[in-house]
Amino acid sequence: MNIRFPKSLRIIAISLVAIGILALALSGVFTTFSRWVVSPMTSVQTWVSLQYQGVENFVSASQDIREIRQQNTELEAENARMQAQIVELQQQLVEFKILSALLEFARANPEHQYIGASVIGRDPSPFLNYIIINRGSDDGLRRGMPVVTQNGLAGRIVQVTATGARVSLVTDPITKINVRVEPSRSAAVLSGSITGDITLEQIPQDADVNPGNLILTSGLGGNYPANIIVGQVTSVRSRENDLFQSASVQPVTDFSDLSIVLVITNFEPVDFNPLIPDSGTP
Amino acid sequence: MSVILSIPVLGFISILQSAVVSRLPLNHGTADLVLVVLVAIALQKTSTTSWQWSIVGGLFTDFISGLPFGIFTVSYLIATGIAHIIRKRIWRFSFLMQLLVVFSGTVLSHGMAYMVLFLQGSNISFITALQVVTLPSIILNFMLSLPIFILIQDILEQVHPQE
Numbered sequence: 001m002n003i004r005f006p007k008s009l010r011i012i013a014i015s016l017v018a019i020g021i022l023a024l025a026l027s028g029v030f031t032t033f034s035r036w037v038v039s040p041m042t043s044v045q046t047w048v049s050l051q052y053q054g055v056e057n058f059v060s061a062s063q064d065i066r067e068i069r070q071q072n073t074e075l076e077a078e079n080a081r082m083q084a085q086i087v088e089l090q091q092q093l094v095e096f097k098i099l100s101a102l103l104e105f106a107r108a109n110p111e112h113q114y115i116g117a118s119v120i121g122r123d124p125s126p127f128l129n130y131i132i133i134n135r136g137s138d139d140g141l142r143r144g145m146p147v148v149t150q151n152g153l154a155g156r157i158v159q160v161t162a163t164g165a166r167v168s169l170v171t172d173p174i175t176k177i178n179v180r181v182e183p184s185r186s187a188a189v190l191s192g193s194i195t196g197d198i199t200l201e202q203i204p205q206d207a208d209v210n211p212g213n214l215i216l217t218s219g220l221g222g223n224y225p226a227n228i229i230v231g232q233v234t235s236v237r238s239r240e241n242d243l244f245q246s247a248s249v250q251p252v253t254d255f256s257d258l259s260i261v262l263v264i265t266n267f268e269p270v271d272f273n274p275l276i277p278d279s280g281t282p
Numbered sequence: 283m284s285v286i287l288s289i290p291v292l293g294f295i296s297i298l299q300s301a302v303v304s305r306l307p308l309n310h311g312t313a314d315l316v317l318v319v320l321v322a323i324a325l326q327k328t329s330t331t332s333w334q335w336s337i338v339g340g341l342f343t344d345f346i347s348g349l350p351f352g353i354f355t356v357s358y359l360i361a362t363g364i365a366h367i368i369r370k371r372i373w374r375f376s377f378l379m380q381l382l383v384v385f386s387g388t389v390l391s392h393g394m395a396y397m398v399l400f401l402q403g404s405n406i407s408f409i410t411a412l413q414v415v416t417l418p419s420i421i422l423n424f425m426l427s428l429p430i431f432i433l434i435q436d437i438l439e440q441v442h443p444q445e
Binding site: 120121122123124125126127128130132158159166168173174193194195196 | 391
């Protein structure tokens with residue numbers, strides 16, 4: 001049998017039931033019941049949530065790892081660039097120090113005009129102490145021009161091409177330079193050797209030469225300008241029966257580490273050959 | 283190998299010799315990269331233009347060096363000649379032949395340089411030259427010989443594959 005209530009009465013009844021349930025819930029009657037229902041739901045929800053977070057982390061983390069790896073690669077590349085920059089700056093610093101020392105030398109010796117040149121090579125033969133520089137006749141260099149470093153004399157140009165020049169160092173075995181010893185002002189001849197050592201020869205027996213004395217170019221012979229420092233006496237050999245004394249000299253320039261040099265361009269070497277009489281002339 | 287190819291290759295090796303190898307001395311001796319390369323080429327059975335390569339290498343080194351022109355060319359040609367004699371006389375030659383020819387070439391070129399300097403009035407002691415220049419140079423040349431010999435052998439095998 002189907003009893004049909006009017007619609008308004010049904011609404012009132014449902015409202016009353018709802019209010020009753022709410023009142024019961026607020027009064028705490030449903031607490032125990034709700035625990036039975038909610039607890040397993042919470043557990044299930046926690047498990048589902050954890051699984052979801054795991055999946056979410058897996059998806060997002062793989063993306064993060066890709067980003068981190070990309071960042072790492074970029075940082076490594078930047079690090080390599082910085083390292084290269086540091087090496088370049090260190091090299092520039094060394095060059096700057098050499099150039100400032102050369103500038104200081106040029107300021108201290110204003111009577112000369114200079115052209116700076118880089119050392120680009122050495123002679124293939126180990127018997128010759130020659131260097132090759134990157135300036136030549138196009139830059140105004142000529143054969144015979146003296147070459148100096150910030151410390152003192154390095155050598156002289158023996159051959160010139162358009163864009164380069166070959167410099168015979170003072171340590172070359174064929175080199176002979178007229179020098180004087182300070183403070184005694186004694187004249188002597190400086191000669192090189194294949195071992196890179198330089199010796200002072202033909203020092204008069206009565207000359208007062210001692211270790212520590214400075215060796216400067218004398219200008220005699222016309223191959224080098226006067227008063228350029230060459231080295232320092234380290235030891236003197238003198239025997240009574242010999243005509244001359246000899247001495248070992250420590251050069252002021254480190255020839256094993258030459259990178260930049262100055263060429264003195266306003267020095268004209270003197271050619272004495274026309275003054276030497278022929279052997280046939282009376 | 284083509285003679286034309288020798289110009290850029292030996293030009294570069296000569297530059298490398300002057301700019302790098304000559305700055306790495308052992309005592310006062312330095313390696314002769316051009317000599318070692320030329321000897322390695324001359325000792326290969328497949329090489330047909332080693333004489334021409336020696337002339338080009340010698341001319342490049344003579345241009346760079348301050349020694350009288352021709353010393354390196356002559357010494358490289360003689361070293362190539364020694365290599366050819368060994369190649370013809372010995373059926374199966376080994377890497378030791380490279381060392382022998384490099385030794386002969388180094389002694390020869392240093393001997394000629396020594397003679398020139400002696401004639402120019404330099405008072406170089408023969409024993410000192412031998413001890414501080416020639417012997418260290420031979421050691422450096424020996425050290426370079428093995429990698430260069432293998433490299434040249436590989437290159438020539440690629441260029442002229444054996445049937």
